Every structure is written in C-alpha cells, then in structure tokens.
Amino acid sequence: MKNDRREAFIQYLASKNDWCTATNLANYFKVSTRTIRKYVNEINEDQLVIASSSQGYRLVSREKVKADNHYTSPINRIKVILKELILHTEGLNIFDLGDKLFLSVSSIEHDIVQANKMIKPYHLKIRHKKDTLILIGEEREKRRLMSFIISQETSEEFLSLKAVQNAFPNYDVFTLKDEIVSILEEFNLYVNDYIMNNLLLHLVITVDRIKNNNSVIHSSDLNKLKRNPETEAANKMADLLEDQYGISFNESERYNFILLLSSKTTLLNYQSLTSSSLNHYVDEHYVNLSQKLLKKVHERYFIEIIDDEFFVKFTLHIRNLIFRAKNEQMVKNPLTYKLKDSYPLIYELAVFISNQIQLMENIHIKEDEISYIAFHIGSYFERKKNLVKKIVCAVICPNYYDMRLQLIQKLERKFHDSLEIIKVLSDSSEIALLEQIDLIISTLPIKDEQTPFIRT
Template structure:
C-alpha cells in the first residue's frame, strides 16, 4: 500500500468523525481527486474501510487500526517471500467472478519495482499450477482460475509456509484475518467438543481455526463450492452431530451459511483433528470399529518396524490406542490434502534425533502403503507419540546395580531397602543386603555399595556411606554417585561403539566439495572400495535426504533407512575451513553411517549421542580440532559431561 494511503488512514484515525475531501486535501497537500483515488485504493484492499456520504468520509477506526498494523509488518525481503505474498494477495482479492489484482499495486505495497514483480510471476504461476490453478492476465491485472477447494488448499498451505519461523497462534492468524473474532471461534469449538466428549490439542486447534476461518472468509466473498462432493468420508453419526452444532454456531455468530458441500468440508477438517476424551472406554477389541480396518492394518505394519528396528514396546495398549487414533486423523488429513503445523518439529529433530529418525522410517512405510507424502510437521507428531512410549520404556529400566551393607539389627535394613526403592525406583536395582565387610569379596559385577558403616578395605566399586535413617544429605550423596556412575557407563559404552565402527581410512579434514551431493558420492566411493556397502547405497542415501534433511545446523548425518550394509561403519568429514553447503545449512561436521541390521542397536546409541553432543557449538569447536579418527573419538567422548 502506498505511503500516501497509510498517511490518509492515520489522519482520519486522529479525527474519527466525518471529514470532507477538501479538508483532507489541504492537510495532505494534494488535490481532492487524489484523495478520492487514495480512498478507492484503500477500499479495494479492505472493503468499505472508509464510508462516503454527503457529509464526507468516515473511517471504521477499529478495523483501520488492525489494518494499518498488519500493513506495517512483514514486508517481503526476498524472492521466496515475495512469491508467497503475491499468491496470498491474489487469492485475497479473488472475491467474485471477474476479480483481478493489479501488480502495480503489489509493487507499491512491498516497495519493489514492477519489473521485479514481473520476474517473480513465473514462479507464482508455477506455484499455482502445483495446486491445479492457473492465472489469467490483462495488462498489469491478474486473476486466478480453478477449483474453489484448490484455492483454499493453496491459501492454507502458503500461510503455513509463512509460519515456518514462528509459533502459530491466534494473534498471528489475527494479523491475516483481523475482521473475525477468533477468540469467540475458539471458544465455541472447544465448548461443543467438550459437550460431545472430544478434545483437540492446542497445536491442532490453531491449525483448525486457520482452516475454518479461511472457509468463513471465502464464503463471505461468495466463493463457495459448486458440486464438489467427496466420496467415503468415514463419518460417524456423533461426529456429524458435533460438526452440525459447530456449523450452526458459526452461522449464528459470523453471518455465513454452510451449504451441504461446505458442511461436508467443515466435517472433514474437524475429523482430521478430533480426539476422544474417554480413552478408558477404548480397547483393542473396539478400536477397529472406531477407526476402520484399513487404519488398523496400517498400524499393525508400522508396529513391526517400531518393534523390530527400534525396539519400541508395542505391547503398551495405551500407546497403541493413542497412536492408532492419531494415524486415523492423519489419514483424513492426507486423504483430503490438509496440512498441519508442528511448532516443535525442529526442537524434536535437534534434541531427540533417534526418535525423529524412527518417525521418518514410519512415515516412509506410510508412503509405501498409501502413496501419501508426509511433511516434517506430520513426522514430528509421529515422533511425539513414539517418544512418549520410549520414555515410558526407559523409566522401567534399572540403570545401576546396588548392594546395601547394613549390620543386622532388627528389620532396619529392610526399611532402608524399601525407602531406597521408593526414592530411586527408576535408577537403582538393589541386588541384595549384606551384613558384614567379609561378604564384599563375594560380590560380582555390582556398581555401587550403600553402607551404614565405614569400608576399610579397598574395593573396586563405588561406595557411599549413609546414616541408618537416610537423611537429606544421604540422598544427595547417593544421587551424586548415581549420576557419576551413569556418566561413566555412558562414556565407556559410547567409546566402545565408536571404536567398533571406526576405520582410519574414513577420516578426512578440510577436503573441498561442491555441495552435499559431491561429498556424499565421495564418501560412498571410499566405503564401497572397503567393502562396507552395496551398489545402491548412494541411491538410498539420497532417498533419505529427500524425505527429511539429515543436516542439524552445522552437522550432517547422512545414512540409509534400510540398514542393509555389509558392515557397520562411520565416515567422518571435518570441514571447518571449507564448510559444505547442505540444503539451507552450512555444515562443518559430516558423519555418514553404513549400518548392518545386526548392529542397528550400535547405530541407535551412537547416532543419538553424537547429534545431541555436537549440535552444541562449543563441543563442535573441540571436535573440529581433531587430526585423526582416534582424536575425533577421544574429543567426542570428552564432550560427554
């Protein structure tokens, strides 16, 4: 929007009463004709923002404040941002048959030349074609043609792209749709869902509100569906009742009317997000009735991957039920082309790389079974379910073996053992209670002795002396020793695994590459000569990269998902002086894995620890100083604290 238009709005906001064109022209130092042109341009961007009558002009102050604020934000800074901006503007102007957008106005709004916009239009057309939409042009005016559903999907997906670097929230959506009371929309959805014993998690709710408000806005502009009925919606009677109640509330509060086809689309959007509140009423016996045999068959095949490749406990009924319900909703989204935003996806990738990797393999299987491609956002939600179950499994594992030394005195030793079990149930496995120092010599493979008497003999395990009644200091001392033992064990296991998969020939420093493809092919050729990998390994690596980049900020961990290498090995590139371009990242540390099925557990341990350690830049700096493979291993292990 031109600066003069913005200035005119601000002048009118300062008065908030009827003002004639002569007064405005005098204040702005322009002609009355220019004032009329500015008002016409403003109203073309925001319908009826400024009213006209014999008394002059009156601005809608509430809307104008929101409008001017939104126009002051997010001026596109590069070609990609401009293309998205242009698409959104063209779709926003698509109010009725014959609606067109003037590219000169867009150029003025974002402070670039008309020639720049013309160059961007090639990519805009290409982007529209991805959604089966096409542009028509008359001089500088363009209009979009095509299916209404495709227009909504385009708008929704482009807006999701705009949210890539931001946590999506009601306030963010308000900037795009300032005319609608989104808090009211959220409240009526939540209220009706609660009445029908459904809930929608916070992230999904924001996604749902965006898709619904796009529909409301399009209906307001009389851009509705025409005979676009879908087949096989798999909608239950209760879900249909809920959708009808929400539609009625929206009609009452937002002054729109849902046609049969619009209602069907609203129902699909709701179905892709709804979760039942009463999980306790769901079991394996009635699950198939609720989600359908297709969904259950898919989950059964996914369970095989989770169990056999990543050792996930699929006997956990709670996990299977929630995971299956999630897959059901996900299939509704995929089937109907709806996307979902996951603000946690980058955090999950960086802090739980193995869990995310497991989710990537699950998504690959879903693609194989359904031919649907999953976005990283969808993969992130799968990772949340898997991660929750893995944490439950971890909590069941006893990490430290322990013996209590307590001279016999009534049943005090039993009381101490019970207290320790209660306090350290997820960390200590108490093997036995001994009553004298002599029995220490007979102990085998014990990590820790907790004793109520001083230990005078030299022993090979950690010890901690406590009072018979376990006070606060005792618990603090025990916790300190437990943490020390856990760290020592982790470092020893990591070093052992790294040594097991190392090869001095798989270490290069500051070798120059044209990009990630060049680096990957170089490493593949070396590993192939050493007999580690099969002929199609490079193809498998690139397939994995296509699914989701293996770059994590300054590090990259390329690998195949098939785990079919002849031998497990890790290739290391340290390129501090010559970083490698890896998609949108500049990578200085590359660790490429070849994994044999028999040694997949080693890969799981090494992969998870390396990424979490080396994503810390201070650790990366230390590791980059390595000049040989053994130095690299020592530096990595040394970072474990």
C-alpha cells in the first residue's frame, strides 16, 4: 500500500470518527471491499489500528483495541482460530479472520504455525491456500480438539469457594459451608468439594433471588417426593436459610431445592434422582427441551455432553430460567463480565444455548441469565478435566450408623488429590448400576467383578 493512499485512508476514517462500512469505503476509494480489507490489515501492522465489527471499520488507538479484545494473548488467539476452523468446515477467509481478531495477516500466519504444532497429536493440519484457511483431518479428531480447547479454558478457580465468596461478598460462604456439612452429616450424607461448591453457589443465588422478590412459582407437589434423608436435609437447609436471611422458601422453591439435592451424584446415594426418572418430577417439556439443546450444541460445536448430574441440574435451571423470562423477573450475576472476559469460549456456548431457547420458547433472555448458563457449562468441563487426573471410584458399604460416612471422609482426606468418589452403594448387587468406574472399594465380598476392586 502506497504511503499517500495509506495516509488518505487513515485521514478519512479519522474525519468520520465513527464506523464506516466496507462498501462505503470501497465506493469512496473506488476499490473492491476485498482491497479495503487488505488496506486494514496492512495498516494494523503499524502504530495506528483500525477496529472492525459488523458495523464496519473505525480508527482507534492500539491500547483501546487491546482493552476491548478478549483474545490478546497468543494462546487465546490460537484457540479461537482453531475453534473457528472447526466450525467452518468449508474454510475461512484469512482477511475475515483478521477482522474478527483485530490482527494482521502476518500475525495470523505466525499463529497458524504455532497452531499446527499444537494440533499435531490430533493428526490435524491447517492448510493455507490463497486467502483461505481450512482444517484438514478426521471429524472425530476435530471433536476431541474442540473438547480440549474448551476444557482448557476452565481452571481450579472457576467454581472455587473463594470465587463464590468474591462474587457474593454480602454472604459468609465459608460459615454457610460448615453449617451445610453439619446438616449433611446429621442425615449421614456426603458430598465432595466440587459438588459442595456447586451447592453453595446455588444456595447463595437462591437466597439473593428470593430477597429481591424473584421467587420461582411452579405448580409443584411436595407429596410427589419420597421422604428420605435427602428431602429431610434439604428442608432443614431451607429452614436454616429462612431464619438467617429473613426469607421464605415457597413450595416451588423447596421442591426445586430437594430435586437439586437428590440428583444422581449430588448426594452419593443409588436411589437419587437420575435423568431417566426426571420426567416424574419435572414437566416432560423441559426434559425434551434440554435434550434438544444439548443435541444442537453437539451439532454446532462437535461437543457431546453426556452426564446425568449435569443433565438434571441443567434441566432444572432451564425450567426456572424460562419461568423468570416469561414473568420478566431480573436475576443479577456479579460475575457476568468476568465470565465474558476470562472464559470467552464457554460464554459463547452459553450465548448459543440462550439463542436456541429464545427461538424455541419465544422469550427474551438477559445477559445475566446467559452467565448462569455459562456456570453450568464451565462447571461441567472443569469437572471433566479434573476427573481425567483422578481414579474414579465407587464405595460399597452398608449404611450402618455412621460407618459409611466415616469411611468416605477418611478416603477423601487421605486420597483427595488422586481419588474421586462418585457413587456410594449399600451392597454389591447394585454394581450393575455403575458406569465409567475405575475402581471399587468395598467392605463386602465381591464375586465375578471385572472392575478392579479393593476389600477393606
């Protein structure tokens, strides 16, 4: 690009001080829109930077662009490039990609060299032919790569107790945890750290929502729920929160909370709620809707989410979200902007899901609600990533006084970093109910079992 043409282009954008479409710029300079894209990429290699969006182009400072851009680090840029190439099987125009990421063509070409090194174990390769980039390889490898990219975005801080406390400073989350653990022990129940953090987040959000007069109201029949340790514990927790925060759990709120607490692996009990029994307690419309949403995620992003615990919690959340949207109830999420900035790919998945819900249910979903969907998606990938590092274990132990709880707590204390207990059973006849178990620890004899086991 000649210096006089470059200067004229910059001066024109500076004089407009607003967004200019590629078509208007092409007409003014009597060139094609493709040439305009080339101008922008060449200029972006210098000190001045031209931002781009669906509105066109605008002259801004490089500092401003960096502040607005989620993908400034090389590794984040590479992940976004790979994600876009997986989704666009027909290939991507390198100039369009440059516009999206505020990058010059030379920067993208450098990132592609690094990306090809990163995806070599997946037997994939990015080909650059003329102005088009395309990802070559087997579809199943692309699926593996997409799952890896998104799971790498989560961290141990995604749903840590500290993160929950920081998000809701008006609540003493650490004290609440001690009180919840005490109630669970009273009913001889146990949850691991991951599920405890998830549970505390749900409780704090629920209390905050009720305090702001946004209670859920469904036609709920508490008599449909079996009287068992889970229902007793859930009711006692609700009573505790009512006393501490001066709120009232209506029948619908209690019903939702008992269902949440009874989901398959939330409390380690083989009689707990599962995805197959969910339609006995929740309108089948919402169960089918959740299945459709996850199917669309699979079709669009090559990600298959198969997990009973996730499905139960996701379905309950979607049902309540739709209720709030139809009744124009506002739920604030103090972590909305952090989620968007720190976990852009997970947030993108949440936006996709919310868009699908809006189309299917003819409702409007606000940004804070999208962030809560992102919590569910991010928690799933965080847990999935952590389980890869651990031995997934089931414990078989009779529920005799507090023997079961003492055994589980002892195992958890000693093998916290290497063992994940996801199921607790009463006797060996229930082994057939287990899925994806690496190890069984049992106080009872086991016969003809293929899974490795330890007798204690």
